[in-house]
Amino acid sequence: MTDLVVGLGSSRGVRAAAVWSALRLAVLDLGEVIAFGTIDRRRDEPGLLAVIGEHGAPLHCYPAAELDAVDVPHPSEPVRGYVGTRSVAEAAALLLARDLGGGSLVVPKLRGEHVTVAVAALTPLLISSACTACGGCLRTCPQRALRPAPQRPVVVAAHCTSCGECVEICPTDAITLRDELGYPRAK
Numbered sequence: 001m002t003d004l005v006v007g008l009g010s011s012r013g014v015r016a017a018a019v020w021s022a023l024r025l026a027v028l029d030l031g032e033v034i035a036f037g038t039i040d041r042r043r044d045e046p047g048l049l050a051v052i053g054e055h056g057a058p059l060h061c062y063p064a065a066e067l068d069a070v071d072v073p074h075p076s077e078p079v080r081g082y083v084g085t086r087s088v089a090e091a092a093a094l095l096l097a098r099d100l101g102g103g104s105l106v107v108p109k110l111r112g113e114h115v116t117v118a119v120a121a122l123t124p125l126l127i128s129s130a131c132t133a134c135g136g137c138l139r140t141c142p143q144r145a146l147r148p149a150p151q152r153p154v155v156v157a158a159h160c161t162s163c164g165e166c167v168e169i170c171p172t173d174a175i176t177l178r179d180e181l182g183y184p185r186a187k
């Protein structure tokens with residue numbers, strides 16, 4: 001199971017039914033969604049809150065300036081004119097993924113009726129700065145899910161089965177798997 005985070009942008013007065021509809025188009029299994037993100041000024045938007053409350057995952061809200069600083073695939077100057085950031089949904093999904101240890105956009109901005117949705121998948125494990133790039137985990141992974149990178153290996157989420165073998169082999173204790181809520185597991 002992949003842990004997903006969802007960024008939501010909306011107009012004032014968006015209907016909950018429209019939010020559900022866009023969400024179901026963007027995400028096949030809503031049980032994989034562990035958090036939602038949006039812009040500060042929509043933290044009290046009834047249509048969004050109804051959907052998020054029914055789903056049960058927490059909502060994280062970000063200031064416009066923080067969202068605007070994120071490099072996104074579909075920035076919009078008109079949107080910045082309205083709300084102060086060139087992106088809400090894509091930027092919120094990427095900020096949430098960053099805050100939860102890293103991830104990448106898997107569903108770019110999708111438009112519904114007065115709502116936009118974007119989805120990021122979290123990396124299944126976290127590799128800390130304790131990594132010395134020894135390469136042990138790359139040689140150990142039975143799925144070949146780890147790839148070399150300049151500072152520390154990166155994981156290909158689609159290949160990782162969260163078996164934990166890399167965690168066991170790492171001499172510097174640099175690798176942590178996520179728990180079922182998407183947060184680092186206690187060791």
Ligand code: SF4
Nearest residue numbers: 131132134135137170
């Ligand atoms: S085994 Fe640990 S220290 Fe070695 S490359 Fe992998 S994460 Fe880094």
Ligand code: SF4
Nearest residue numbers: 141160161163164166
């Ligand atoms: S948890 Fe298992 S499958 Fe995932 S990267 Fe580590 S060794 Fe490979």
